[in-house]
Amino acid sequence: MAAYIFRRVLLMITLLFMLSVAVFFLFNMLPGDPARLTCGKACTPDLIEANRKRLGYDQPVLVQYQNFVGGIFFGRTFSADSPEPIKCEAPCLGYSFSRHEEVMSLITRAAPVTFWLAVGAFIIWLTVGISLGIFAALRRGRWQDRLTLGISLVGYSMPSFFIGLILYYFVVIQWKLLDKPEYVSPFEDLGKFLATMILPWIVLAVLYAAFYMRLTRNQVLEVLNDDYVRTARAKGLPERTVVVKHALRAGLTPIVTSAGLDLAGLLGGAIISENIFNLPGLGSLAVDSITKSDLPIITGLTLLTASLIIVANLVVDLLYAVIDPRVRLT
Amino acid sequence: MVGRSLRQIVWARLRRDKVAMFTLIVLIAFVLIAIVGPFLLPNPAQVFDKSAISDLGGRPKLPNGGISPEHILGVEWGTGRDIFGQLIYGLRISLIIASSATFITVVLGTVIGIFAGYAGGLTDTVIGRFMDLILAFPFLLIILALSGVLTQRLTDLGVPEGNPSRILYLILVMSVFGWPYLARIVRGQVLSLREREFVEAAVAMGAKRRRILFGEILPNLWAPILVYATLTLPAYIGLEAALSFLGVGVQAPDTTFGAMLATSVAFFKTVPTYLYFPGFTLVVLVVAFNLFGDAVRDALDPKAIH
Numbered sequence: 001m002a003a004y005i006f007r008r009v010l011l012m013i014t015l016l017f018m019l020s021v022a023v024f025f026l027f028n029m030l031p032g033d034p035a036r037l038t039c040g041k042a043c044t045p046d047l048i049e050a051n052r053k054r055l056g057y058d059q060p061v062l063v064q065y066q067n068f069v070g071g072i073f074f075g076r077t078f079s080a081d082s083p084e085p086i087k088c089e090a091p092c093l094g095y096s097f098s099r100h101e102e103v104m105s106l107i108t109r110a111a112p113v114t115f116w117l118a119v120g121a122f123i124i125w126l127t128v129g130i131s132l133g134i135f136a137a138l139r140r141g142r143w144q145d146r147l148t149l150g151i152s153l154v155g156y157s158m159p160s161f162f163i164g165l166i167l168y169y170f171v172v173i174q175w176k177l178l179d180k181p182e183y184v185s186p187f188e189d190l191g192k193f194l195a196t197m198i199l200p201w202i203v204l205a206v207l208y209a210a211f212y213m214r215l216t217r218n219q220v221l222e223v224l225n226d227d228y229v230r231t232a233r234a235k236g237l238p239e240r241t242v243v244v245k246h247a248l249r250a251g252l253t254p255i256v257t258s259a260g261l262d263l264a265g266l267l268g269g270a271i272i273s274e275n276i277f278n279l280p281g282l283g284s285l286a287v288d289s290i291t292k293s294d295l296p297i298i299t300g301l302t303l304l305t306a307s308l309i310i311v312a313n314l315v316v317d318l319l320y321a322v323i324d325p326r327v328r329l330t
Numbered sequence: 331m332v333g334r335s336l337r338q339i340v341w342a343r344l345r346r347d348k349v350a351m352f353t354l355i356v357l358i359a360f361v362l363i364a365i366v367g368p369f370l371l372p373n374p375a376q377v378f379d380k381s382a383i384s385d386l387g388g389r390p391k392l393p394n395g396g397i398s399p400e401h402i403l404g405v406e407w408g409t410g411r412d413i414f415g416q417l418i419y420g421l422r423i424s425l426i427i428a429s430s431a432t433f434i435t436v437v438l439g440t441v442i443g444i445f446a447g448y449a450g451g452l453t454d455t456v457i458g459r460f461m462d463l464i465l466a467f468p469f470l471l472i473i474l475a476l477s478g479v480l481t482q483r484l485t486d487l488g489v490p491e492g493n494p495s496r497i498l499y500l501i502l503v504m505s506v507f508g509w510p511y512l513a514r515i516v517r518g519q520v521l522s523l524r525e526r527e528f529v530e531a532a533v534a535m536g537a538k539r540r541r542i543l544f545g546e547i548l549p550n551l552w553a554p555i556l557v558y559a560t561l562t563l564p565a566y567i568g569l570e571a572a573l574s575f576l577g578v579g580v581q582a583p584d585t586t587f588g589a590m591l592a593t594s595v596a597f598f599k600t601v602p603t604y605l606y607f608p609g610f611t612l613v614v615l616v617v618a619f620n621l622f623g624d625a626v627r628d629a630l631d632p633k634a635i636h
Contacts, residue, residue: 011459018463027475153624157616159568161575162591162609169598169605268468272572287576290475298475305468313466 004321012314019306024065027299051079068094068299093303094296096289103300106285113183114281117273118266120197121204126259129209130252133216138243140221148213155210164203164276171199181277200273208262215255223251253323257316264312268305336552336630343629350625353618360615364425367418374406374415375583383410390601403607407597411583413590413604417611420586424615427500427579427586428566434505436559439512440551444543446513447520454517461510469507470572476503477578493584500579504566512558516551523547553630560623564616571612587612 052058056067056078070076071092078086078095088095093103136148171177178195186193223229224247232242269283278284282301289297344350383390383405390405397404403413446457477499484495523529524547532546567587573579574588582589587608594604 015459015462015466018459019466022463026472153620154613154617157564157568157620158613159571159575159588159616161572162612165591165595165598165605166609169602173599265468269471271470271474271576275576286471287474290471298471302468302471302475305471306466309466309468310462313462 001321005318008314008317012310015310016307019310020069020303021065023299023302023306024068025061027295027302028061028064093300096294096296098292098294099297103296106297107282107300107304110280110282110285112185113279114267114269114274114283116186116193116197117200117204117270117279117281118263120201121208121266121270122259122263124201124205125208125212128205129212130216130255132209133213134220134243134248136213136217137220137224140217145217149217152210152213155206155213158206160203160207161272161276163206164199164273167199167203168276181279183279196277196279200270200277200279203273203276204266204270212255212259215258216252219251219255220247223247226250253320257320260316260319261309261312264308265305268308269301340626340629344625347625347629349621350629353622353625356614356618357622360421360618361425363418364422368422371412371415371418373419374411374413375419375585377412377415378410381410383408397603404601404603406593406604407601413607416585416590417587417608419584420590420608421611421615423497423580423584424567424570424586424588427497427504427570428563431501431504431508431566431570432559432563434501435508435562436512436555438505438509439558440516440548440555442509443513443516444520444547444551447517448524448539448543448547450521457513458517461513464507464510467507469503470576473503473507473573474576474578493580496579496581500570500573504569508562508566512555512562515554515558519551519554520547523550557623557627557630560626561620564619564623567612567616567619 056064059067067076071088071090071094073090075090075092076088078088086095088102088104091104093107095102096106099106132148132152136145139145172180178199179192181196181199182192183196184192224243226247229242229247232246233239237246269281269286271283271287273279274281274283275287282305285297286301288294289301344354390407390410392398392404401412401414403417405412406416442457446454477496480503481495481499484498485491489495489498529542529546532542537546570579570586571588571591574586575592577592580586580589582593585593590608591605591612594601594608598605
């Protein structure tokens, strides 16, 4: 087991390194001139040139990359020789000159919104998806099964932005059941927080719940055909015990692991839901930065999101190896 | 011979499946409309019916977004373009994007998956890590961020400016981020197939590697590939709509479902029909594809529960 963990962690570090290189060079070909964003309307060609030099954007890409990675581990200072140097403490993901703020602090400000959005939706979709999946599997072939399958099919065929628009239109505009969404922290005003988040939660949860419902149903059906379930039945255990204690436990493992990956993906920002419901999370930050060609933010966000997924992959694989010893061989 | 008999079995099962047959008819109808429709209807990108909208503000004169015998689904606010015509022309672009992207995804995924699975060793490891890298990328963010530059690159390479470049960009990025999923499935299958006797026999008879990969192994992979393709197509239709909604992709005067929905947002407080028509058409199309994909999977699966 120790050797397996070691190998996987080593692999993760390699991947993270490759990722940082890929992200950095990919975005280096974007047109946004970071130096131009430093002076806004006061820009003159000379000023832009001077700023570019001061900030190190005139250096070769490789040197820029070194500075970037150095900043993550040791922090860095922008425009060091000017009267007002900008000090960016480690972990420094860069500095946005259009917003005059460190990328890291922009991200930490937006992250809670995305966190609550993702976690709330996650709880809803797992509860609904798994229970409906089990329900359908136990009534396999009957009308309840077909109805649940049909609902889930429509659920994952609906583009989430369409569900979002329809819900927003009816609930907020037509029926005025909820106020226009405006994010507040749950610690500040829990009622308003819930009223804002409920629609985005539903939008995200519909898509995933539909998918998890099918996954659960197929898993449970597969396990119910296994020999050990037949054995459990044969030795006279009540059906309830057979289903809950024997079938579910084995059948749900792959579902829980794939849920981990999906949650990690969402934590990097739910671009569409945040866009529709005007939530100031990581997804909105990303879209806004893309519109403004604010390169440091885009690079930082991409790197952060991808790292989340890579780390979640490792965690899920390790959990899997704990549960199922056969995995460690490969 | 193997391929043909499999096709016969699958077709026989599909024909007995009423849902499959019904959705197949719906899908054929959609495809026919997308092909024939533009020959029968004027392109709404060029026809602006100013008589259907008010002079000030461009609000459709008739209620429900200007529904009339001439414009059976109404007209677009501000321009007077026919919504029914937009749906037909948009359907065509959506289908072209989704089916081309599915085709490239399937070819890439299959070829790379077969190579990785059969070669094993270092080749397999390198390809595997590369796929992990692609799968870790937040692809929506990357597609949004790179759209401007890469569309321009395509134009520089000689693709016609504007929407052709944008469409090609969408097809390419969807394929680039889509193939690893299929490659993983194919690789897994190849790992067990390459140990089978018929492969060993082919190797012993001195068959070339290309012949083993594509003559011996590939015919055994049609089932997972077909299932993957039928479920990827609707996913790409939805993805294209989402991307157009976010502003990447086809721009006015051309349109797609996503682009129409994005435009309708500005007006849906007063003209909700403009949101409904493209939205429900999109849902029907995707549901039909998904239902058909499920039916194909059941037909290909010997263990399927009926």
